[in-house]
Every structure is written in structure tokens, then in C-alpha cells.
Amino acid sequence: MSNLISLGSDNHSGVHPFILQSIHDCNEGHTPSYGTDPLTIKAKSVFKNHFGPKAQAFFVFNGTAANVLALKSLVKSYQAIICAEDSHLNIDECGAPENQIGCKLIKLPSPDGKIKPIDIEKSMIRQGDQHYSQVAAVSITQPTELGTMYSLQELNDIKTVCKKHKLKLHIDGARFIYAPYYLKCSFETLCQDVDALSFGGTKNGLLFGEAVILFNKNADFKYLRKQSMQLPSKMRFLANQFIHLFSPLSKNEPSTLEPLYLTIAKNSHQLAKYLEEKLCNIEELSITQPVQANSVFVKIPQPWIKPLREKFFFYVWNEANFECRLMLSFDSTKKHIEDFIDHLNNVKSHHPLGDC
Ligand SMILES: Cc1ncc(COP(=O)(O)O)c(C=O)c1O
Numbered sequence: 112m113s114n115l116i117s118l119g120s121d122n123h124s125g126v127h128p129f130i131l132q133s134i135h136d137c138n139e140g141h142t143p144s145y146g147t148d149p150l151t152i153k154a155k156s157v158f159k160n161h162f163g164p165k166a167q168a169f170f171v172f173n174g175t176a177a178n179v180l181a182l183k184s185l186v187k188s189y190q191a192i193i194c195a196e197d198s199h200l201n202i203d204e205c206g207a208p209e210n211q212i213g214c215k216l217i218k219l220p221s222p223d224g225k226i227k228p229i230d231i232e233k234s235m236i237r238q239g240d241q242h243y244s245q246v247a248a249v250s251i252t253q254p255t256e257l258g259t260m261y262s263l264q265e266l267n268d269i270k271t272v273c274k275k276h277k278l279k280l281h282i283d284g285a286r287f288i289y290a291p292y293y294l295k296c297s298f299e300t301l302c303q304d305v306d307a308l309s310f311g312g313t314k315n316g317l318l319f320g321e322a323v324i325l326f327n328k329n330a331d332f333k334y335l336r337k338q339s340m341q342l343p344s345k346m347r348f349l350a351n352q353f354i355h356l357f358s359p360l361s362k363n364e365p366s367t368l369e370p371l372y373l374t375i376a377k378n379s380h381q382l383a384k385y386l387e388e389k390l391c392n393i394e395e396l397s398i399t400q401p402v403q404a405n406s407v408f409v410k411i412p413q414p415w416i417k418p419l420r421e422k423f424f425f426y427v428w429n430e431a432n433f434e435c436r437l438m439l440s441f442d443s444t445k446k447h448i449e450d451f452i453d454h455l456n457n458v459k460s461h462h463p464l465g466d467c
Pocket residue numbers: 173174175176178199200252255256283285286313
């Protein structure tokens with residue numbers, strides 16, 4: 112195992128010990144499979160408790176499948192889905208939505224990761240024209256791929272335009288745990304008038320697993336999931352991880368009664384803000400996006416990137432201007448950030464910019 116500290120992704124960290132324990136805890140005896148076991152039934156009711164009585168949760172293996180299946184349940188192959196240019200759906204799913212759903216993606220500009228209702232309006236053309244893929248759904252990411260958050264007002268504006276044009280609304284919530292924490296509201300409020308949510312587990316401390324949450328009855332979904340090879344047989348292992356994500360770390364300690372997802376969101380967001388604050392003190396750097404979840408986007412002088420990455424891995428998000436993404440995980444600490452800043456200052460002193 113490498114002891115390199117990564118600021119690359121919340122996919123780079125391991126499994127939260129409480130989640131790992133949940134896997135061990137349900138490893139005794141035999142239970143029915145394919146979601147008919149008591150833990151899966153309990154996990155589904157935990158989702159109803161947090162997302163409202165209409166929420167139906169379906170567990171799948173990964174986030175790309177969650178997005179594709181959620182959307183496949185909402186649109187037909189001859190229809191189109193509006194999404195952000197920078198969305199995972201558009202740029203990081205290797206064409207899975209187009210391949211699996213058969214639909215067209217209409218990409219809207221998203222310099223801060225978000226799409227705007229006015230651009231959705233402008234895309235509502237040629238309705239009823241048999242030559243044109245009919246727009247049927249909007250997919251947004253919350254928080255976005257650029258670490259920004261749609262405000263409640265922005266969300267409501269998107270919902271209003273969707274209602275006006277009878278468009279289904281999907282949220283890619285690979286990191287949705289940050290939304291109720293940052294926006295100070297419930298999951299249920301956030302998901303009002305949403306048709307489907309891909310609720311992430313893996314990036315938030317799980318070993319693997321995501322939940323597709325549907326807010327309207329959909330008799331097809333269970334067949335779509337199976338046909339797409341995303342029906343886990345030993346589903347209890349997935350379900351129990353989610354039960355733990357929504358449980359407090361310790362049942363005996365009143366001070367730690369907050370659910371694990373909130374502890375993770377709070378810690379990673381506060382560390383992202385701490386990192387931002389430290390980076391702001393270095394004049395050669397510039398922060399490019401508001402820090403509203405667990406990542407910091409920062410332009411770093413090109414000569415510093417290679418030596419920096421020798422000790423702390425991170426991604427160059429935009430090769431054209433060396434905008435980099437630094438991302439925190441559930442197990443990130445202040446010490447990691449301070450070590451990174453020390454290393455940054457060290458690299459800076461060895462690579463004066465005037466020399467290149
Ligand atoms: C915003 C977003 N959505 C979806 C995914 C899908 O993840 P997976 O790699 O599990 O398919 C990711 C993963 O990076 C992501 O960042």
C-alpha cells in the first residue's frame with residue numbers, strides 16, 4: 112500500500128471504519144438474496160425516513176449505473192436529456208447514457224458547474240417535430256463537479272422551468288450528503304419535485320454502492336436494473352452500509368448523535384475551507400470556484416505541479432490553464448493540509464517563477 116496522501120479524489124480514501132464494521136456485522140448466517148432480506152427492507156425504510164414517504168430506494172453497484180438507470184427510467188430513446196457541459200454524465204461516463212438509453216444529451220454551458228433556467232428555456236425548441244429529439248428531462252449535479260452548490264433558490268428555479276415544460280428532473284447526487292449540511296435543510300425538502308436521485312455512497316465512506324431513489328411509482332425500474340446487470344445478489348452488504356451511513360457513530364455518546372453522513376460532510380467541507388484559506392495566502396495561486404462542498408479548485412503555476420504531485424497527488428482539471436482540483440475525504444485531517452502547504456512553500460522556494 113502506498114502511503115502517499117492524495118488530494119485527488121474522495122474515491123482514493125479507504126472505507127470508513129464504521130462502514131467496514133457494518134459489512135462484518137451482517138456476515139453471519141444466511142439470508143434471502145436480491146433485496147428480499149431484512150436489512151435491505153430496513154435500509155429502504157431509512158431512505159423513506161430521510162427523503163419522504165414517496166422515496167423508493169434501489170441499490171446498485173456504481174454511480175455511472177445509478178445515473179444511467181435513473182434516467183433510463185424517465186426518458187425514451189428518442190428523447191433528449193439536458194445536462195451541464197461539465198457534468199460527469201457528459202464527460203466521464205464514456206457515452207454510457209447515449210449507449211444505454213439511446214437518447215441525446217444536450218449540453219448547456221456550466222462555467223461554475225451549474226446550468227441556468229434561461230438556457231433550459233432556450234433549448235425548448237421544435238417541440239412536436241418528429242425530426243428532433245424531444246427534450247424530456249433535465250439532469251443536474253448537486254453539489255456540482257466543480258464543488259459548487261445550487262442554492263435553494265436556484266434549485267427552485269430549475270424545478271419551476273421543469274414543471275413549466277413537463278420535464279423530468281434527475282439529480283446526480285454522488286456527493287449529495289453535502290447538500291443538506293451546506294444548505295441547512297432536509298433531504299426531503301431538497302428532493303421535492305425531483306423525479307429521481309442518484310445518491311452516492313462510495314465517495315462518502317462506503318466500500319461500494321449507490322442508491323437510485325425514485326420519487327414516483329415506476330414499475331419498470333426493477334427490470335431495468337436486472338437487465339443492466341446491476342442487481343446485487345448479496346444485497347444486505349450494500350444495504351447495511353447505507354443504514355450505517357445514516358446512523359450516529361456511537362449510540363452511547365449524546366455528543367455524537369449526528370448521523371455519520373453529516374459528520375463526514377461537516378469534516379470534509381470544513382477542511383476544504385481551511386485549505387482554501389491557506390491557499391489564499393500564496394499570491395501565485397488563484398481560487399477559481401466557491402468552496403461549497405469538499406473540493407477546492409485552484410490555478411497552480413505549471414512548474415510547480417510535477418514536484419507537488421511527487422508527494423501529494425491531485426488532478427489537473429483543466430490542462431489549458433492548470434486549474435487543479437484538490438479534494439478532501441472523510442479521513443482527511445488538518446495535518447494533511449498543513450503538510451501540503453509546507454510542501455507547496457518548499458516547491459515554491461525551489462522553483463521561482465521568474466526562472467522559467
Ligand atoms: C459527480 C459524479 N457522478 C457520478 C460519478 C460516478 O461514479 P462511478 O465511478 O461510481 O461510476 C462520479 C464519480 O467520480 C462523480 O464524480
